[in-house]
Amino acid sequence: MSQFDRTAGADAGAETDAAADLDDADRDLTAALRTESRVLPAEVFATLGNDTRVDILRALLELGADEDPVSFTDLFERVDIDDSANFNYHLRQLTGHFVKRSDDGYEFRYPGRKVVSAIFTGTLTERAQVGFFPVEGSCYDCDGDLHGWYVDDTLTVGCADCGAIQVSYPFPSGGLDDRTTDELLQAFHHYVRHHYCLAADGVCPECTGAVETTLVRDPDEEDLDLAVEHVCRRCNYRLRSTVGVTLLDHAETLLFFSERGVDLNTEPFWTFDWCVSDERTTVVSEDPLRVRLSLPCGGDELRVVVDESVTVVETTLVD
């Protein structure tokens, strides 16, 4: 089951659903049916600000609405409410933007499925904290031991000796459930790496909008003289990273490491100094701006040159 499976269907079916929903007695929602973007954010949150409506969305998930539409009767029985008229009223408020009604019953529209996902990932509802725990690897700056902590929905890995932060990134608190700290770190590695690689590939990790990637010199960032800045043109989401992490899905870099027994897909990226600092980054040309990264592994070195849009323009293997 994937929350993303439904996107295409939700768009393709928009017109016919609108027609079906027009038969509904509640015609106030017709504006929302045709163009989902016409629903204002405040209306969206107002619609969701009711326990019964959230229960309905949750019940749809539990009754398998991802697979097949759920009947009115099944849905009514599942939600803790006695008055069917009242239940019907709340269900109608959701129908259109969050829930799709057809002859077979009710199922999610994409925004409804996203709300359920957000509730279960804990991004909307929970606050969690995890104190210091040991983390594999050593500090890029002083070689000291690393530890991790989770506060304010953000997981941070830092040096226990000098305090240098290796990585700090928002992580939904639902990801803490049923995981040991080792498993949490592994999940965190995949999650963050994935986000950086998505952004580097031009896709916003927050909204899937188009991302512009540039190399930035002397940014405000404390430890980095050279950084990569990703900015989403759609939602203005900003992500800053080392040049190194953008190479984590670069084919030649992956191959160089895998031929020397290191799998960059699974090895926590913060254990590589070139991923968490700019110490192995050298400016080789000012205009146009080009920088070189020297990646060491097994006694060899891969030198990778990127241009101002952080595209790899040259790689050299040094034995």
Ligand SMILES: [Zn+2]
């Ligand atoms: Zn340190």
Ligand SMILES: [Zn+2]
């Ligand atoms: Zn975005």
